[in-house]
Amino acid sequence: MQTYDNIINGKPLASTETFESYNPATSEVLGLVARSTDVQIGQAIAAARKAQPAWAALPDANRREYLVKAAAVLEENAAYLAELVTREQGKPLTGPGSQFEIQACVDWTNVPADLELPVEVVFEDETRRDELHRKPLGVIAAIAPWNWPLLIATWQIMPSIRAGNTVVIKPSEYTPIGTLEMVRLISKVLPEGVINTVSGDGTVGRRLCENPDIDKIMFTGSAATGKKIIQASSENLARLTLELGGNDPAIVLPDADPAAIAEGLFWGAFINQGQTCACAKRLYVHEDIHDAVVAKLKGLAEAMPMGNGLNDGIVLGPVQNRRQLDIVSRLTEDAKARGATIVCGGNSIDGPGNFFPVTLVTDIENDAPLVQEEQFGPVLPVIRYSNTDDAIGMANEGDTGLGASVWSSDTEKAAAVAGRLDAGTVWINRHGVIHPMVPFGGAKKSGFGLEFGIEGLKALTQPQIISISKAEAA
Structure with missing residues (x-):
């Protein structure tokens, strides 16, 4: 039976512990998945931390080109990834199912590649010019759910790396294989360490979120788990984007x-x-x-x-x-x-x-x-x-x-x-029809922070004001 390993620093990393992933339509075991140890979680974060300065230093146009390459990889492997999603998550191949999900992954990769984040002049008069620049945050911890395991992972990964961050993503323990395989494929066209994975249950997620080298956490899932993430992030004061479901x-x-x-x-x-x-x-x-x-x-x-x-x-x-x-x-x-x-x-x-x-x-x-x-x-x-x-x-x-x-x-x-x-x-006269250019986020206890479009991209940056005096230097 195949074992699906994590990707750290662009290479597969096995673990001494594994768990099974199941087909919800048949209850058959699909494969074994590496369970990340504490040491391996640390290695994944360290790889992302090491890769981030060079990735952020690339010209913005270069990072955008990398996203276009990643979108092409998703297109080329669409049939393989869609079948994995159907086997592991359960949604049908056709209609609004797995093939739809993979095409949406392509779209949600290409759109961030097209977005512009220019310097904004927020104030100017005869004495000063104040510019708002946007800098990457650093290392993003992404925790993906089981309902749209590849698409929501894409929502988390692609804007993050477009903005100059690096990522450690943990897929749901219910649907890890498809997400791990997607990252394995797209990591082949990205520099080492830009995207890394860890896998396992909530303990792995907690270890990831509380690590002092995590700068932001992105999570989609239940309110109960969201509260645990808020508690874990108090250790490092990481920024949060939480989508906690709705009714x-x-x-x-x-x-x-x-x-x-x-x-x-x-x-x-x-x-x-x-x-x-x-x-x-x-x-x-x-x-x-x-x-x-x-x-x-x-x-x-x-x-x-x-x-x-x-x-x-x-x-x-x-x-x-x-x-x-x-x-x-x-x-x-x-x-x-x-x-x-x-x-x-x-x-x-x-x-x-x-x-x-x-x-x-x-x-x-x-x-x-x-x-x-x-x-x-x-x-x-x-x-x-x-x-x-x-x-x-x-x-x-x-x-x-x-x-x-x-x-x-x-x-x-x-x-x-x-x-x-x-x-x-x-x-x-429609419901749930989202778009990669339209900001999306909840009110009340459905979470906080926005994803998608310019607002979602801005949420993955740190604003920096550069204030320039127009007075002649003394």
Whole structure:
């Protein structure tokens, strides 16, 4: 059985300890993965620290050229990497699945390569000129999740190195192979030490975050883990960008056309089997069109083939791991016990894989755990409302605020509602549609810091003011 090693200073590094990675559709073991020791974590950080000054000293145009080379490597290896993602994460190859994820990796590599970060003149008069320059921070610790294991790793890596930083990335212990293989491939076209990896469980992540040579931490994942990262970073006062998930509401106004919005709503909720931070996870539908919207969604749910994503025609895969499957099952069973109606789905599917069908739940109160907790799976509670103010109030309940959406035939009316929602991004007549040039980040306890575009790139730099006197030298 193949063992997947870490990449440190451009070379593979084996470990005396390994762990297994599984296929969530079949439960088969895919391979063994090196478990980083404390010594190896230190070696990875030291390699990044050693490489960073020379990398930062390169002309900006040269670093941008390296990113273009990395994007080409991703293109050349797209089929190989997509199959790894399907085997390890579970999303199907086609549709909004693994091939989509790898192409997005290419796009999120090329865009930072195109961005400009010019010197800004922040003040000037007859006596002085004050310029804002942007310098790299140093060594970035990146901790990637299991739901989009290559794409989110790309979000963390590429802007970081574009800005002149070096990176040590830890993939999720549930999906390490694809991320390790992506780094192995792109490291071949980068100078040694620019990207390094460590792998293992949360202990490895904690050791990485608390190291005094880490200058910034980027993390996407749960709020509980985010709090642990904040505690660990108190040792080194590292800067933080934390995307801590959400429980995104979608509000359907009474003038919406159920047939026109059904497909957008469906994929806004169930892309990647609902395992996306910015998926719609609770749906508020006006009573006038509630039944029609639910009927359209039910028709789509029952028509979508689910199974092993390597098979032809499959568009929905498994829940990635048993722990998450248990959460989805628990919340669904609680809804049943409260008297909610299961419109379709409702029970995990027997077999070796972690399959749970698309499940629509109606006749449920807003205070039910299925509504108030982020289920992060293929279950959508649908709450009937009669007054828009009430819908907005329910949507704003809770302590998360990553995304939200409003659906209406009247864009101006939808925009007025959108402005009243507590979320970092509010989409109108779509949900979760991100773009590499559009800043993305959460409100409330969905984290802090921005990613993507110019704002995301700036977040990976240290501003430096150079103040120039115009007075003649004495």
